[in-house]
Amino acid sequence: MLARLAEHLYWHGRYLERAEGLARLVNVNAHLNLDLPGRMAPGWEPLVRITGNSELFKEFYGDEVGERQITKFLIADERNPGSLQSSLELARENMRAARDLLPREVWEQMNGLYLRVSEQITGNISKRRRHDLLGDIIQGSQQIAGMLMGTMSQDHAYDFILIGRYLERADVTTRILDVRADDLLPEHAEEVPAFESIQWMSVLKSLTGYQMYRRHVRTRVSGRDVLRFLLRDRMFPRSIMFCLKSLESILDDLPGDDDSALRATTSLMRHLDSARIVQLKGEPLSEFIDRIQIELGEIGQHISQTWFQSAPE
């Protein structure tokens, strides 16, 4: 397949997963704010930092850091290249560029999702409407993934969509963990037990992982176990390990002699396996997550050098 199209499909996979991830991220934060008493609630500021857009936000909104500004910035602001709206648009444009490789119905679905969301995303979005909208985006993204799995030949074109998707999904899961890692719990140590499990349940639910966690982990929800589940579980499709394992098997099948992307993936899996999760809290957890994000970025660079470099600019 054409190197250029492989690259478009890879980015389509990434951006659609990113849009879904942002929807999940906003949802988990909204739930946390509802579930926790005021002084322990995280507010909205952490999301801006976690998505890596603090400077841009300050430029557009100055010191107005309310829920309204931040959710607008994250969801609907076209000036923010990392907003949900921008991600969805890029997911669509990248798919459009390669759509002759895909079943037509999938393109119709993508185009429909984009048009529908663009229409609803304008103006002020009430909390209630926001919840529906984000749910719709998550469902739309899942539908596209399902249609691809059910109707597209599992060829290299499909592989590149999956590569983009799993790489981005691993990244999204780290950012959702970041929301939790960032909280102020240690300062309210005596109240922690009462709220800890609520917080981790929110994290699990935002990844549609609560039921799967209960089935497979079988313990009450605790930070250590949830972390282990989301970092290392080999069966839950949004855990980082699952994403890497999937990446590994796809990368192994791609043509070419350069296996640097594969080696970087295997290496990150080893790091995850050897991490001592019991000790990960607060600052060390944040650092650990940062490190995973950096290594994910490196995998992305290897992929681009190996398969897209012949795609001219």
Place this chain on the structure above:
Amino acid sequence: MDSLIVSGGLFYSLKRVVYRGMNLNDYKVSEFYDELITPSGRPRAATRALWKYLKSLDAEEINERKVACEVAALVAGITFRVYFEDSGVDRAMPFDLIPRVIPKKEWDQVSEGLEQRVRALNMFIDDLYNDQNIIKDGIVPADLITGSENFREQCRGFSPPLGVWAHICGSDLVRGGDGTIYVLEDNLRIPSGVSYMLENRQVMKRVFPELFEDSGIQPVDEYPAQLFDMLASLSPRPVEYPNVVVLTPGVFNSAYFEHAYLAQQMGVELVEGRDLVVDDDNDVFMRTIAGMKPVDVIYRRVDDAFIDPEAFRPDSMLGVPGLMRAWRANKVALANAPGAGVADDKVVYAYVPEIIRYYLDEEPKLANVPTYKCSDPEDRKYVLAHLEELVIKPANESGGYGMLIGPRSTKKEQGEFAKLIKADPRNYVAQPTLALSTCPTMVPGGVGARHVDLRPFVLSGQQTFVTTGGLTRVAMKAGSLVVNSSQGGGSKDTWIVDTEAASRAGGES
């Protein structure tokens, strides 16, 4: 009023126009020839089944179908981009519910006429780039070439395989007041619109399945397979599965939808110039994730001038350096061949009847519109004196740009065109305003008569293939003669109806 429409699990809100039923009984046949209705107000023979069916629908049912069409088109992304509109916003091409119907008997004759015409035009192009016998024999003047923007020096002394230059031709046909079908122009460079023909049929089958049972409507779906076979037959390498690609200028081109659609329907790669390379041995390759892969046939949808910066415009970012030398070395086939446009210039058009007689020794089977050549002093004098009655066309523009429609023009516009013609007479021709035929069309408030044309597509390789019908374009504004999609025109499904087959199958007698 906005409304929510459910389609395949998707919700759309569309601006809703309420159509007050078809009111087919009130349909006013204009003074023009109507494609569906006789002057006495009765449906033509091939139209009877359709007309009866449409009359049976009430306003609600019509609205439902109209909305279903719009949703189907929007969801499928059947959109085109309009030049000079920098926002690049997608806009759905207006699609009209009421099909245009042509009896199969009549179409068979038109089809023969098109084959004849394209055969002669291909011989003409081949002659122009080689011996130029037609000029030596005094049939066409030499300045037809020297004055043509589309004559490519780079093609001199070369003849592509089979002597075919215009492998895909889209000729525009119109019907005049007397019911005669005329060829209005030939598009031999990169004619577009065939995807709309195919899509329109898909939409109609989705929305009016009842009509396709037993009514003798001929299918159109064969085109992509025919196109692929024709392209594959051009391969310079004698391999069983030649590598065919579609070359597009990219996603921002107004016809990108069609490029992607055809590539997908044929199951071939859609490439951009930057995906291809020509090496020192003149072999053409595309860049893939597994390295370089050879390319045999290119269905190029990039203009001549941009196709190869080595041979044409050096600033082109859309082309492939070295493509012309690969083509001339017979390492790759290009469809259409560069330089084919020399024969679709509007001045050459005036000579097509003579061209047919010269090469084929046959009488033209399809009529040409009488055409005045401004390069001819007598004709020019007439044209300048009758600007208010004539349609003035520049030789090399397409898409309806740069035209003067005399009866609808102001004195000032006429004055400007008089200046243009005097400055560059070779570049202009004039034709009488044709009383273009009309077809009943859904308009807000009911059904109105709107002018239509027809663009069939002709494939030429080892065999010739003519589409069953073609793309009917319709001017959506009352009285307007401009059907180009870039200027607000819409389209209709085109039915070639075999009334005999329909009655054999127990349909309308």
